[in-house]
Amino acid sequence: MQRFIGLMSGTSMDGIDAALVRFDATGTAALEASVGIPMPQALRERLWQLAHADQVSFADLAWAEEAFCQCQAESVQRLLEQQGLEPEDIAAIGSHGQTIEHAPYGHQPGSPPYTLQLDNPSRLAELTRCAVVADFRRRDLAAGGQAAPLAPIFHQQVFRHPERWRLVLNLGGIANLTLLPPTSDPRAPLGFDTGPANALLDAWHQRHRGTPFDANGDWAAGGQVDTALLERWLAEPYFHRPPPRSTGRELFSLDWAEAQLNGSESPQDVQATLAELTATSVALGIEMARERFTAPASLDLVPCGGGSRNLDLLARLARQLPEATLLDSESLGWPADWLEAAAFAWLAHARLNLQPGNLPSVTGASAERVLGGLYAR
CATH class of the missing domain: 3.30.420.40 (ATPase, nucleotide binding domain)
Structure with a gap:
Protein backbone atom coordinates (compact mmCIF):
# COMPACT_ATOMS: atom_id res chain seq x y z
CA MET A 1 0.00 0.00 0.00
CA PRO A 149 -8.00 19.03 -18.88
CA LEU A 150 -5.90 16.39 -17.13
CA ALA A 151 -8.46 14.95 -14.71
CA PRO A 152 -10.32 12.78 -17.31
CA ILE A 153 -7.77 9.95 -17.07
CA PHE A 154 -8.48 9.82 -13.33
CA HIS A 155 -12.24 9.98 -13.96
CA GLN A 156 -11.83 7.01 -16.28
CA GLN A 157 -10.21 4.99 -13.50
CA VAL A 158 -12.73 5.71 -10.74
CA PHE A 159 -16.07 6.38 -12.47
CA ARG A 160 -16.31 4.30 -15.63
CA HIS A 161 -19.26 1.91 -15.46
CA PRO A 162 -19.66 -1.51 -17.13
CA GLU A 163 -22.94 -0.57 -18.82
CA ARG A 164 -23.87 3.08 -18.19
CA TRP A 165 -22.64 6.16 -19.99
CA ARG A 166 -21.37 8.66 -17.46
CA LEU A 167 -20.45 12.31 -17.72
CA VAL A 168 -18.30 13.91 -15.01
CA LEU A 169 -18.83 17.66 -14.91
CA ASN A 170 -16.29 19.75 -13.01
CA LEU A 171 -17.76 23.13 -12.08
CA GLY A 172 -14.67 24.99 -10.98
CA GLY A 173 -13.60 28.43 -12.13
CA ILE A 174 -13.87 26.94 -15.62
CA ALA A 175 -16.32 24.13 -16.37
CA ASN A 176 -15.01 20.98 -18.01
CA LEU A 177 -16.54 17.62 -18.80
CA THR A 178 -15.43 14.01 -19.18
CA LEU A 179 -17.67 11.72 -21.23
CA LEU A 180 -17.06 8.09 -20.23
CA PRO A 181 -18.37 5.30 -22.48
CA PRO A 182 -19.23 2.00 -20.75
CA THR A 183 -16.25 -0.29 -20.24
CA SER A 184 -17.74 -2.54 -22.93
CA ASP A 185 -17.10 0.28 -25.43
CA PRO A 186 -13.45 0.29 -26.61
CA ARG A 187 -13.34 4.04 -27.28
CA ALA A 188 -11.30 6.34 -25.06
CA PRO A 189 -13.06 9.07 -23.04
CA LEU A 190 -13.63 12.53 -24.43
CA GLY A 191 -13.09 15.64 -22.33
CA PHE A 192 -12.71 19.39 -22.74
CA ASP A 193 -13.42 22.78 -21.17
CA THR A 194 -16.95 23.95 -21.92
CA GLY A 195 -16.49 27.57 -20.78
CA PRO A 196 -16.85 29.73 -17.66
CA ALA A 197 -18.39 28.59 -14.37
CA ASN A 198 -17.45 29.98 -10.95
CA ALA A 199 -14.81 32.39 -12.23
CA LEU A 200 -17.34 34.84 -13.68
CA LEU A 201 -20.09 34.12 -11.14
CA ASP A 202 -17.73 34.75 -8.23
CA ALA A 203 -16.13 37.84 -9.74
CA TRP A 204 -19.46 39.52 -10.50
CA HIS A 205 -20.81 38.65 -7.05
CA GLN A 206 -17.67 40.00 -5.37
CA ARG A 207 -17.95 43.27 -7.26
CA HIS A 208 -21.63 43.89 -6.52
CA ARG A 209 -22.25 42.06 -3.22
CA GLY A 210 -18.82 42.26 -1.59
CA THR A 211 -18.43 38.56 -0.77
CA PRO A 212 -16.41 35.94 -2.70
CA PHE A 213 -19.29 33.77 -3.94
CA ASP A 214 -23.05 33.50 -4.28
CA ALA A 215 -23.96 30.91 -1.62
CA ASN A 216 -26.30 28.29 -3.09
CA GLY A 217 -26.78 30.61 -6.08
CA ASP A 218 -29.44 32.50 -4.09
CA TRP A 219 -28.71 35.89 -5.65
CA ALA A 220 -28.76 34.47 -9.19
CA ALA A 221 -31.98 32.60 -8.44
CA GLY A 222 -33.72 35.91 -7.63
CA GLY A 223 -32.75 37.52 -10.93
CA GLN A 224 -34.19 37.34 -14.43
CA VAL A 225 -32.27 35.96 -17.39
CA ASP A 226 -31.58 38.62 -20.01
CA THR A 227 -32.03 36.54 -23.17
CA ALA A 228 -30.55 39.18 -25.48
CA LEU A 229 -27.41 39.40 -23.32
CA LEU A 230 -27.21 35.61 -23.15
CA GLU A 231 -27.31 35.41 -26.96
CA ARG A 232 -24.53 37.99 -27.26
CA TRP A 233 -22.33 36.01 -24.89
CA LEU A 234 -23.12 32.72 -26.64
CA ALA A 235 -21.91 34.19 -29.94
CA GLU A 236 -18.36 33.74 -28.55
CA PRO A 237 -16.61 31.39 -31.05
CA TYR A 238 -15.08 29.29 -28.26
CA PHE A 239 -18.46 27.76 -27.42
CA HIS A 240 -18.73 26.34 -30.93
CA ARG A 241 -15.13 25.18 -31.40
CA PRO A 242 -14.78 21.39 -31.67
CA PRO A 243 -12.56 19.61 -29.13
CA PRO A 244 -9.79 19.29 -28.15
CA ARG A 245 -10.15 22.66 -26.48
CA SER A 246 -9.29 24.33 -23.19
CA THR A 247 -9.58 27.86 -21.85
CA GLY A 248 -9.26 30.05 -18.77
CA ARG A 249 -9.47 33.56 -17.36
CA GLU A 250 -7.43 34.83 -20.30
CA LEU A 251 -10.61 34.65 -22.37
CA PHE A 252 -13.47 34.50 -19.87
CA SER A 253 -12.74 37.54 -17.73
CA LEU A 254 -15.04 40.26 -16.42
CA ASP A 255 -13.77 42.42 -19.27
CA TRP A 256 -15.09 39.82 -21.71
CA ALA A 257 -18.47 39.72 -19.96
CA GLU A 258 -18.81 43.48 -19.60
CA ALA A 259 -18.01 44.11 -23.26
CA GLN A 260 -21.52 42.85 -24.09
CA LEU A 261 -23.38 44.90 -21.46
CA ASN A 262 -25.35 47.97 -22.53
CA GLY A 263 -25.24 49.55 -19.07
CA SER A 264 -28.93 49.29 -18.25
CA GLU A 265 -28.85 45.76 -16.82
CA SER A 266 -29.62 45.02 -13.20
CA PRO A 267 -26.55 43.46 -11.50
CA GLN A 268 -28.75 40.65 -10.16
CA ASP A 269 -30.10 39.93 -13.64
CA VAL A 270 -26.53 39.77 -14.93
CA GLN A 271 -25.74 37.20 -12.21
CA ALA A 272 -28.75 35.14 -13.28
CA THR A 273 -27.68 35.40 -16.91
CA LEU A 274 -24.12 34.33 -16.06
CA ALA A 275 -25.54 31.26 -14.31
CA GLU A 276 -27.68 30.53 -17.37
CA LEU A 277 -24.60 31.01 -19.58
CA THR A 278 -22.76 28.35 -17.58
CA ALA A 279 -25.68 25.90 -17.81
CA THR A 280 -26.24 26.57 -21.50
CA SER A 281 -22.58 26.33 -22.50
CA VAL A 282 -22.28 23.09 -20.52
CA ALA A 283 -25.34 21.73 -22.34
CA LEU A 284 -23.84 22.76 -25.70
CA GLY A 285 -20.61 20.98 -24.78
CA ILE A 286 -22.44 17.84 -23.70
CA GLU A 287 -24.40 17.77 -26.95
CA MET A 288 -21.16 18.16 -28.90
CA ALA A 289 -19.61 15.25 -26.98
CA ARG A 290 -22.71 13.08 -27.33
CA GLU A 291 -22.88 13.64 -31.08
CA ARG A 292 -19.25 12.60 -31.48
CA PHE A 293 -19.91 9.32 -29.66
CA THR A 294 -23.63 8.92 -30.49
CA ALA A 295 -24.10 8.65 -26.74
CA PRO A 296 -27.61 8.55 -25.23
CA ALA A 297 -29.22 11.57 -23.58
CA SER A 298 -30.09 9.37 -20.58
CA LEU A 299 -26.57 9.29 -19.19
CA ASP A 300 -25.41 9.64 -15.58
CA LEU A 301 -24.30 13.19 -14.74
CA VAL A 302 -21.75 13.45 -11.92
CA PRO A 303 -21.14 17.11 -10.89
CA CYS A 304 -18.06 18.02 -8.87
CA GLY A 305 -16.07 21.10 -7.89
CA GLY A 306 -17.34 24.14 -6.00
CA GLY A 307 -20.24 24.67 -8.39
CA SER A 308 -21.72 21.30 -7.42
CA ARG A 309 -22.95 23.05 -4.22
CA ASN A 310 -24.66 25.81 -6.21
CA LEU A 311 -28.31 24.73 -6.02
CA ASP A 312 -29.46 27.33 -8.54
CA LEU A 313 -26.86 26.22 -11.07
CA LEU A 314 -27.77 22.55 -10.59
CA ALA A 315 -31.44 23.41 -11.16
CA ARG A 316 -30.56 25.22 -14.39
CA LEU A 317 -28.54 22.21 -15.54
CA ALA A 318 -31.45 19.89 -14.74
CA ARG A 319 -33.71 22.01 -16.94
CA GLN A 320 -31.17 21.95 -19.76
CA LEU A 321 -30.56 18.19 -19.43
CA PRO A 322 -33.93 16.66 -18.46
CA GLU A 323 -33.00 13.09 -19.46
CA ALA A 324 -29.77 12.92 -17.45
CA THR A 325 -29.65 11.17 -14.07
CA LEU A 326 -27.90 13.26 -11.43
CA LEU A 327 -25.44 11.23 -9.34
CA ASP A 328 -23.71 12.41 -6.18
CA SER A 329 -19.99 11.69 -6.59
CA GLU A 330 -19.74 10.97 -2.85
CA SER A 331 -22.04 7.98 -3.35
CA LEU A 332 -19.37 6.68 -5.75
CA GLY A 333 -16.63 7.09 -3.11
CA TRP A 334 -15.25 10.46 -4.18
CA PRO A 335 -16.70 13.61 -2.57
CA ALA A 336 -17.15 16.40 -5.12
CA ASP A 337 -15.00 18.95 -3.29
CA TRP A 338 -11.87 16.78 -3.32
CA LEU A 339 -12.00 15.18 -6.75
Whole structure:
Protein backbone atom coordinates (compact mmCIF):
# COMPACT_ATOMS: atom_id res chain seq x y z
CA MET A 1 0.00 0.00 0.00
CA GLN A 2 1.16 3.54 -0.80
CA ARG A 3 -0.19 6.96 0.15
CA PHE A 4 -0.04 10.09 -2.00
CA ILE A 5 -1.21 13.64 -1.38
CA GLY A 6 -2.71 15.70 -4.17
CA LEU A 7 -2.72 19.51 -3.98
CA MET A 8 -5.01 21.67 -6.07
CA SER A 9 -5.69 25.38 -6.32
CA GLY A 10 -8.08 26.18 -9.14
CA THR A 11 -8.90 29.22 -11.21
CA SER A 12 -11.18 30.51 -8.44
CA MET A 13 -8.05 31.04 -6.28
CA ASP A 14 -10.13 30.65 -3.13
CA GLY A 15 -8.03 28.05 -1.34
CA ILE A 16 -5.80 25.00 -1.48
CA ASP A 17 -7.34 21.53 -1.38
CA ALA A 18 -5.29 18.57 -0.15
CA ALA A 19 -6.42 14.97 -0.64
CA LEU A 20 -4.80 11.90 0.90
CA VAL A 21 -5.23 8.96 -1.48
CA ARG A 22 -4.34 5.35 -0.74
CA PHE A 23 -3.32 2.91 -3.48
CA ASP A 24 -3.38 -0.84 -3.00
CA ALA A 25 -1.08 -3.32 -4.74
CA THR A 26 -3.29 -3.37 -7.85
CA GLY A 27 -3.17 0.43 -8.18
CA THR A 28 -6.78 0.89 -7.07
CA ALA A 29 -7.23 4.28 -5.41
CA ALA A 30 -9.35 5.28 -2.40
CA LEU A 31 -9.73 8.63 -0.67
CA GLU A 32 -8.58 8.49 2.96
CA ALA A 33 -8.82 12.10 4.13
CA SER A 34 -8.84 15.69 2.97
CA VAL A 35 -8.32 19.24 4.20
CA GLY A 36 -8.86 22.63 2.68
CA ILE A 37 -7.30 25.92 3.72
CA PRO A 38 -8.49 29.32 2.48
CA MET A 39 -6.16 31.45 0.42
CA PRO A 40 -4.93 34.44 2.47
CA GLN A 41 -6.50 37.58 1.08
CA ALA A 42 -3.17 39.29 0.35
CA LEU A 43 -1.97 36.27 -1.60
CA ARG A 44 -5.24 35.92 -3.49
CA GLU A 45 -5.10 39.56 -4.51
CA ARG A 46 -1.47 39.22 -5.66
CA LEU A 47 -2.26 36.06 -7.64
CA TRP A 48 -5.25 37.78 -9.20
CA GLN A 49 -3.04 40.71 -10.26
CA LEU A 50 -0.44 38.36 -11.73
CA ALA A 51 -3.08 36.48 -13.69
CA HIS A 52 -4.37 39.68 -15.27
CA ALA A 53 -1.13 41.64 -15.72
CA ASP A 54 0.49 42.44 -19.05
CA GLN A 55 3.85 42.72 -17.30
CA VAL A 56 5.05 41.42 -13.92
CA SER A 57 8.19 41.84 -11.84
CA PHE A 58 10.37 38.96 -10.72
CA ALA A 59 10.01 40.22 -7.15
CA ASP A 60 6.21 39.93 -7.33
CA LEU A 61 6.51 36.42 -8.74
CA ALA A 62 8.98 35.39 -6.04
CA TRP A 63 6.80 36.78 -3.23
CA ALA A 64 3.68 35.04 -4.57
CA GLU A 65 5.51 31.77 -5.16
CA GLU A 66 6.90 31.66 -1.62
CA ALA A 67 3.58 32.60 -0.01
CA PHE A 68 1.75 30.03 -2.14
CA CYS A 69 4.30 27.34 -1.28
CA GLN A 70 3.93 28.09 2.44
CA CYS A 71 0.15 27.57 2.10
CA GLN A 72 0.70 24.29 0.31
CA ALA A 73 3.05 23.11 3.04
CA GLU A 74 0.52 24.11 5.71
CA SER A 75 -2.19 22.04 4.03
CA VAL A 76 0.13 19.02 3.89
CA GLN A 77 1.12 19.44 7.55
CA ARG A 78 -2.51 19.66 8.64
CA LEU A 79 -3.35 16.51 6.72
CA LEU A 80 -0.43 14.59 8.23
CA GLU A 81 -1.28 15.73 11.75
CA GLN A 82 -4.97 14.92 11.26
CA GLN A 83 -4.10 11.35 10.23
CA GLY A 84 -1.18 10.80 12.61
CA LEU A 85 1.24 10.31 9.70
CA GLU A 86 4.87 11.26 9.12
CA PRO A 87 6.40 12.58 5.88
CA GLU A 88 8.00 9.16 5.36
CA ASP A 89 4.51 7.67 5.09
CA ILE A 90 3.84 9.65 1.89
CA ALA A 91 5.23 8.28 -1.37
CA ALA A 92 4.90 11.70 -3.04
CA ILE A 93 2.91 14.90 -3.24
CA GLY A 94 1.28 15.72 -6.57
CA SER A 95 1.35 19.52 -6.86
CA HIS A 96 -0.68 21.21 -9.58
CA GLY A 97 0.44 24.74 -8.67
CA GLN A 98 -1.57 27.88 -9.35
CA THR A 99 -2.38 28.60 -12.97
CA ILE A 100 -1.38 32.15 -13.83
CA GLU A 101 -1.97 31.93 -17.56
CA HIS A 102 -3.08 29.20 -19.92
CA ALA A 103 -2.65 29.88 -23.64
CA PRO A 104 -2.81 26.59 -25.58
CA TYR A 105 -3.25 28.55 -28.83
CA GLY A 106 -0.46 31.02 -28.07
CA HIS A 107 -0.67 34.67 -27.09
CA GLN A 108 -1.50 35.64 -30.65
CA PRO A 109 -1.60 33.91 -34.05
CA GLY A 110 1.76 32.40 -34.85
CA SER A 111 3.13 32.55 -31.30
CA PRO A 112 3.99 29.34 -29.40
CA PRO A 113 1.46 27.81 -27.02
CA TYR A 114 2.22 27.96 -23.31
CA THR A 115 0.78 27.26 -19.89
CA LEU A 116 2.16 28.75 -16.68
CA GLN A 117 1.56 27.39 -13.20
CA LEU A 118 3.13 29.21 -10.25
CA ASP A 119 4.86 26.54 -8.17
CA ASN A 120 8.14 25.74 -6.44
CA PRO A 121 8.37 21.96 -5.98
CA SER A 122 11.95 22.20 -4.68
CA ARG A 123 10.83 24.49 -1.87
CA LEU A 124 7.75 22.35 -1.19
CA ALA A 125 9.95 19.26 -0.83
CA GLU A 126 12.14 21.13 1.67
CA LEU A 127 9.19 22.39 3.71
CA THR A 128 7.31 19.08 3.85
CA ARG A 129 10.20 16.58 3.70
CA CYS A 130 8.16 14.70 1.08
CA ALA A 131 8.96 13.84 -2.52
CA VAL A 132 7.06 16.11 -4.92
CA VAL A 133 5.80 15.56 -8.45
CA ALA A 134 4.99 18.80 -10.29
CA ASP A 135 4.84 20.47 -13.72
CA PHE A 136 2.28 18.02 -15.08
CA ARG A 137 0.94 20.11 -17.95
CA ARG A 138 3.88 21.13 -20.11
CA ARG A 139 4.87 17.63 -21.29
CA ASP A 140 1.44 17.18 -22.84
CA LEU A 141 1.76 20.64 -24.41
CA ALA A 142 5.19 19.68 -25.79
CA ALA A 143 3.57 16.64 -27.40
CA GLY A 144 1.09 18.85 -29.24
CA GLY A 145 -1.71 18.71 -26.68
CA GLN A 146 -3.75 21.37 -24.92
CA ALA A 147 -2.27 20.44 -21.51
CA ALA A 148 -5.83 20.44 -20.20
CA PRO A 149 -8.00 19.03 -18.88
CA LEU A 150 -5.90 16.39 -17.13
CA ALA A 151 -8.46 14.95 -14.71
CA PRO A 152 -10.32 12.78 -17.31
CA ILE A 153 -7.77 9.95 -17.07
CA PHE A 154 -8.48 9.82 -13.33
CA HIS A 155 -12.24 9.98 -13.96
CA GLN A 156 -11.83 7.01 -16.28
CA GLN A 157 -10.21 4.99 -13.50
CA VAL A 158 -12.73 5.71 -10.74
CA PHE A 159 -16.07 6.38 -12.47
CA ARG A 160 -16.31 4.30 -15.63
CA HIS A 161 -19.26 1.91 -15.46
CA PRO A 162 -19.66 -1.51 -17.13
CA GLU A 163 -22.94 -0.57 -18.82
CA ARG A 164 -23.87 3.08 -18.19
CA TRP A 165 -22.64 6.16 -19.99
CA ARG A 166 -21.37 8.66 -17.46
CA LEU A 167 -20.45 12.31 -17.72
CA VAL A 168 -18.30 13.91 -15.01
CA LEU A 169 -18.83 17.66 -14.91
CA ASN A 170 -16.29 19.75 -13.01
CA LEU A 171 -17.76 23.13 -12.08
CA GLY A 172 -14.67 24.99 -10.98
CA GLY A 173 -13.60 28.43 -12.13
CA ILE A 174 -13.87 26.94 -15.62
CA ALA A 175 -16.32 24.13 -16.37
CA ASN A 176 -15.01 20.98 -18.01
CA LEU A 177 -16.54 17.62 -18.80
CA THR A 178 -15.43 14.01 -19.18
CA LEU A 179 -17.67 11.72 -21.23
CA LEU A 180 -17.06 8.09 -20.23
CA PRO A 181 -18.37 5.30 -22.48
CA PRO A 182 -19.23 2.00 -20.75
CA THR A 183 -16.25 -0.29 -20.24
CA SER A 184 -17.74 -2.54 -22.93
CA ASP A 185 -17.10 0.28 -25.43
CA PRO A 186 -13.45 0.29 -26.61
CA ARG A 187 -13.34 4.04 -27.28
CA ALA A 188 -11.30 6.34 -25.06
CA PRO A 189 -13.06 9.07 -23.04
CA LEU A 190 -13.63 12.53 -24.43
CA GLY A 191 -13.09 15.64 -22.33
CA PHE A 192 -12.71 19.39 -22.74
CA ASP A 193 -13.42 22.78 -21.17
CA THR A 194 -16.95 23.95 -21.92
CA GLY A 195 -16.49 27.57 -20.78
CA PRO A 196 -16.85 29.73 -17.66
CA ALA A 197 -18.39 28.59 -14.37
CA ASN A 198 -17.45 29.98 -10.95
CA ALA A 199 -14.81 32.39 -12.23
CA LEU A 200 -17.34 34.84 -13.68
CA LEU A 201 -20.09 34.12 -11.14
CA ASP A 202 -17.73 34.75 -8.23
CA ALA A 203 -16.13 37.84 -9.74
CA TRP A 204 -19.46 39.52 -10.50
CA HIS A 205 -20.81 38.65 -7.05
CA GLN A 206 -17.67 40.00 -5.37
CA ARG A 207 -17.95 43.27 -7.26
CA HIS A 208 -21.63 43.89 -6.52
CA ARG A 209 -22.25 42.06 -3.22
CA GLY A 210 -18.82 42.26 -1.59
CA THR A 211 -18.43 38.56 -0.77
CA PRO A 212 -16.41 35.94 -2.70
CA PHE A 213 -19.29 33.77 -3.94
CA ASP A 214 -23.05 33.50 -4.28
CA ALA A 215 -23.96 30.91 -1.62
CA ASN A 216 -26.30 28.29 -3.09
CA GLY A 217 -26.78 30.61 -6.08
CA ASP A 218 -29.44 32.50 -4.09
CA TRP A 219 -28.71 35.89 -5.65
CA ALA A 220 -28.76 34.47 -9.19
CA ALA A 221 -31.98 32.60 -8.44
CA GLY A 222 -33.72 35.91 -7.63
CA GLY A 223 -32.75 37.52 -10.93
CA GLN A 224 -34.19 37.34 -14.43
CA VAL A 225 -32.27 35.96 -17.39
CA ASP A 226 -31.58 38.62 -20.01
CA THR A 227 -32.03 36.54 -23.17
CA ALA A 228 -30.55 39.18 -25.48
CA LEU A 229 -27.41 39.40 -23.32
CA LEU A 230 -27.21 35.61 -23.15
CA GLU A 231 -27.31 35.41 -26.96
CA ARG A 232 -24.53 37.99 -27.26
CA TRP A 233 -22.33 36.01 -24.89
CA LEU A 234 -23.12 32.72 -26.64
CA ALA A 235 -21.91 34.19 -29.94
CA GLU A 236 -18.36 33.74 -28.55
CA PRO A 237 -16.61 31.39 -31.05
CA TYR A 238 -15.08 29.29 -28.26
CA PHE A 239 -18.46 27.76 -27.42
CA HIS A 240 -18.73 26.34 -30.93
CA ARG A 241 -15.13 25.18 -31.40
CA PRO A 242 -14.78 21.39 -31.67
CA PRO A 243 -12.56 19.61 -29.13
CA PRO A 244 -9.79 19.29 -28.15
CA ARG A 245 -10.15 22.66 -26.48
CA SER A 246 -9.29 24.33 -23.19
CA THR A 247 -9.58 27.86 -21.85
CA GLY A 248 -9.26 30.05 -18.77
CA ARG A 249 -9.47 33.56 -17.36
CA GLU A 250 -7.43 34.83 -20.30
CA LEU A 251 -10.61 34.65 -22.37
CA PHE A 252 -13.47 34.50 -19.87
CA SER A 253 -12.74 37.54 -17.73
CA LEU A 254 -15.04 40.26 -16.42
CA ASP A 255 -13.77 42.42 -19.27
CA TRP A 256 -15.09 39.82 -21.71
CA ALA A 257 -18.47 39.72 -19.96
CA GLU A 258 -18.81 43.48 -19.60
CA ALA A 259 -18.01 44.11 -23.26
CA GLN A 260 -21.52 42.85 -24.09
CA LEU A 261 -23.38 44.90 -21.46
CA ASN A 262 -25.35 47.97 -22.53
CA GLY A 263 -25.24 49.55 -19.07
CA SER A 264 -28.93 49.29 -18.25
CA GLU A 265 -28.85 45.76 -16.82
CA SER A 266 -29.62 45.02 -13.20
CA PRO A 267 -26.55 43.46 -11.50
CA GLN A 268 -28.75 40.65 -10.16
CA ASP A 269 -30.10 39.93 -13.64
CA VAL A 270 -26.53 39.77 -14.93
CA GLN A 271 -25.74 37.20 -12.21
CA ALA A 272 -28.75 35.14 -13.28
CA THR A 273 -27.68 35.40 -16.91
CA LEU A 274 -24.12 34.33 -16.06
CA ALA A 275 -25.54 31.26 -14.31
CA GLU A 276 -27.68 30.53 -17.37
CA LEU A 277 -24.60 31.01 -19.58
CA THR A 278 -22.76 28.35 -17.58
CA ALA A 279 -25.68 25.90 -17.81
CA THR A 280 -26.24 26.57 -21.50
CA SER A 281 -22.58 26.33 -22.50
CA VAL A 282 -22.28 23.09 -20.52
CA ALA A 283 -25.34 21.73 -22.34
CA LEU A 284 -23.84 22.76 -25.70
CA GLY A 285 -20.61 20.98 -24.78
CA ILE A 286 -22.44 17.84 -23.70
CA GLU A 287 -24.40 17.77 -26.95
CA MET A 288 -21.16 18.16 -28.90
CA ALA A 289 -19.61 15.25 -26.98
CA ARG A 290 -22.71 13.08 -27.33
CA GLU A 291 -22.88 13.64 -31.08
CA ARG A 292 -19.25 12.60 -31.48
CA PHE A 293 -19.91 9.32 -29.66
CA THR A 294 -23.63 8.92 -30.49
CA ALA A 295 -24.10 8.65 -26.74
CA PRO A 296 -27.61 8.55 -25.23
CA ALA A 297 -29.22 11.57 -23.58
CA SER A 298 -30.09 9.37 -20.58
CA LEU A 299 -26.57 9.29 -19.19
CA ASP A 300 -25.41 9.64 -15.58
CA LEU A 301 -24.30 13.19 -14.74
CA VAL A 302 -21.75 13.45 -11.92
CA PRO A 303 -21.14 17.11 -10.89
CA CYS A 304 -18.06 18.02 -8.87
CA GLY A 305 -16.07 21.10 -7.89
CA GLY A 306 -17.34 24.14 -6.00
CA GLY A 307 -20.24 24.67 -8.39
CA SER A 308 -21.72 21.30 -7.42
CA ARG A 309 -22.95 23.05 -4.22
CA ASN A 310 -24.66 25.81 -6.21
CA LEU A 311 -28.31 24.73 -6.02
CA ASP A 312 -29.46 27.33 -8.54
CA LEU A 313 -26.86 26.22 -11.07
CA LEU A 314 -27.77 22.55 -10.59
CA ALA A 315 -31.44 23.41 -11.16
CA ARG A 316 -30.56 25.22 -14.39
CA LEU A 317 -28.54 22.21 -15.54
CA ALA A 318 -31.45 19.89 -14.74
CA ARG A 319 -33.71 22.01 -16.94
CA GLN A 320 -31.17 21.95 -19.76
CA LEU A 321 -30.56 18.19 -19.43
CA PRO A 322 -33.93 16.66 -18.46
CA GLU A 323 -33.00 13.09 -19.46
CA ALA A 324 -29.77 12.92 -17.45
CA THR A 325 -29.65 11.17 -14.07
CA LEU A 326 -27.90 13.26 -11.43
CA LEU A 327 -25.44 11.23 -9.34
CA ASP A 328 -23.71 12.41 -6.18
CA SER A 329 -19.99 11.69 -6.59
CA GLU A 330 -19.74 10.97 -2.85
CA SER A 331 -22.04 7.98 -3.35
CA LEU A 332 -19.37 6.68 -5.75
CA GLY A 333 -16.63 7.09 -3.11
CA TRP A 334 -15.25 10.46 -4.18
CA PRO A 335 -16.70 13.61 -2.57
CA ALA A 336 -17.15 16.40 -5.12
CA ASP A 337 -15.00 18.95 -3.29
CA TRP A 338 -11.87 16.78 -3.32
CA LEU A 339 -12.00 15.18 -6.75
CA GLU A 340 -9.50 17.49 -8.46
CA ALA A 341 -6.97 17.27 -5.64
CA ALA A 342 -7.34 13.49 -5.68
CA ALA A 343 -6.69 13.52 -9.43
CA PHE A 344 -3.24 15.01 -8.83
CA ALA A 345 -2.47 12.38 -6.20
CA TRP A 346 -3.38 9.82 -8.88
CA LEU A 347 -1.16 11.58 -11.43
CA ALA A 348 1.74 11.55 -8.96
CA HIS A 349 1.24 7.80 -8.51
CA ALA A 350 1.25 7.38 -12.30
CA ARG A 351 4.51 9.36 -12.55
CA LEU A 352 6.30 7.25 -9.96
CA ASN A 353 5.16 4.13 -11.81
CA LEU A 354 6.13 5.58 -15.22
CA GLN A 355 2.54 5.31 -16.43
CA PRO A 356 0.93 7.77 -18.86
CA GLY A 357 -0.88 10.70 -17.26
CA ASN A 358 -2.64 12.10 -20.30
CA LEU A 359 -5.37 10.99 -22.70
CA PRO A 360 -4.65 12.03 -26.30
CA SER A 361 -8.39 11.69 -27.01
CA VAL A 362 -8.89 14.55 -24.54
CA THR A 363 -5.91 16.88 -24.96
CA GLY A 364 -5.06 16.21 -28.59
CA ALA A 365 -1.47 15.21 -27.79
CA SER A 366 0.32 13.10 -30.40
CA ALA A 367 0.59 10.16 -27.98
CA GLU A 368 0.43 9.13 -24.33
CA ARG A 369 3.12 10.66 -22.13
CA VAL A 370 4.42 10.26 -18.58
CA LEU A 371 3.69 13.63 -16.98
CA GLY A 372 5.51 15.57 -14.29
CA GLY A 373 8.96 16.06 -12.86
CA LEU A 374 10.08 14.31 -9.66
CA TYR A 375 11.74 16.21 -6.81
CA ALA A 376 13.20 13.91 -4.16
CA ARG A 377 12.39 14.35 -0.48
